[in-house]
Amino acid sequence: MFKAYVQNYYDMRSMAPAQHVNAHSAPFANAMKMGYDPAGPDWTYQYFSICEITYGGAALVANHGPADHVFYILEGEGYSIIQGKRYVYKAGDIMWTPGNRDHEMYPDGTANLKFLVTLCPRGFKQTEAYIKNLNDAKVTEMDGVTLFTLADEELTGSATQEFHIVDVYPGAKLTLDTPKSDVIAYMYNGKCVATVDGEKLEMNRQEDALVVPMGAKWEIENVSKQCVRFALSLSPCR
Incomplete structure (x- = not known):
């Protein structure tokens, strides 16, 4: 079991996630950071991070298997394409993105799109995407x-x-x-x-x-x- 910790966004080293263009991510939590064996069955967060996609950037098509996403929009506006359907969101919205679904993400307009993102696999059941405010x-x-x-x-x-x-x-x-x-x-x-x-x-x-x-x-x-x-x-x- 890992020990509780506090971390600040600005103290973390940003990384460029795979299949992202003009984007960076800073993870507060993932299996290794929380002390779980990444190859084991017990970890809860594949990641919890802040991600920012700049104007002209994108999160290109991905599918993370049986693990659900939450995207919570902190700044800007954007849209996702999930299984060919378009979902539009703005700051203050949540975008529930089910596992086993092809999805991609884009800023809309000239402002950067900044959001919290989770990816969690435990207890997965197939669901449908939605946006809530x-x-x-x-x-x-x-x-x-x-x-x-x-x-x-x-x-x-x-x-x-x-x-x-x-x-x-x-x-x-x-x-x-x-x-x-x-x-x-x-x-x-x-x-x-x-x-x-x-x-x-x-x-x-x-x-x-x-x-x-x-x-x-x-x-x-x-x-x-x-x-x-x-x-x-x-x-x-x-």
Whole structure:
């Protein structure tokens, strides 16, 4: 089992993903980074990363077999072609891309397309692509926390992952019981302190991400004076 860690987007070395043109990616998590044997059956994330495709670039046709993608659009506009069908999205949208599907991705317009991307295989069942926005999300209110659910097994039909946008208000704490899921919390802004199995980890830079192993007891406290927003990914579903 790996130990929880915090990593910032700007501290990582970018790479050029295969079958991408004018694009770079920085992974917060993958099997090796999380301490899993890449050849073994237990790992949960093939990757969780930020990717940016510049004007004129593309993610060319790929098929990752029985593993689902979530694309969460941070900046710009774009579209995907999945099995010959076009899906258009903008900042704030999720693009659910099922495994076993040919897919490609392009910016639309002159702005760069920046997005979070996950690829998760555990619990895979064949599903259909969709786009959702926060306005379409399932909303759960907790004490000082609002959870906007954009993907879970009920919505997608596949148990590979959950994806939520979470608002945590000043002084409030985000916590979930995750005995069977690795957890990644990507922070847009603000200042928080995460506690994982008693160890404190500071999150005080925009685009910090916390990676938590399944079964760990964890919480993230907002210690700033503003609402803090996270993209929260769990794989597989609880």
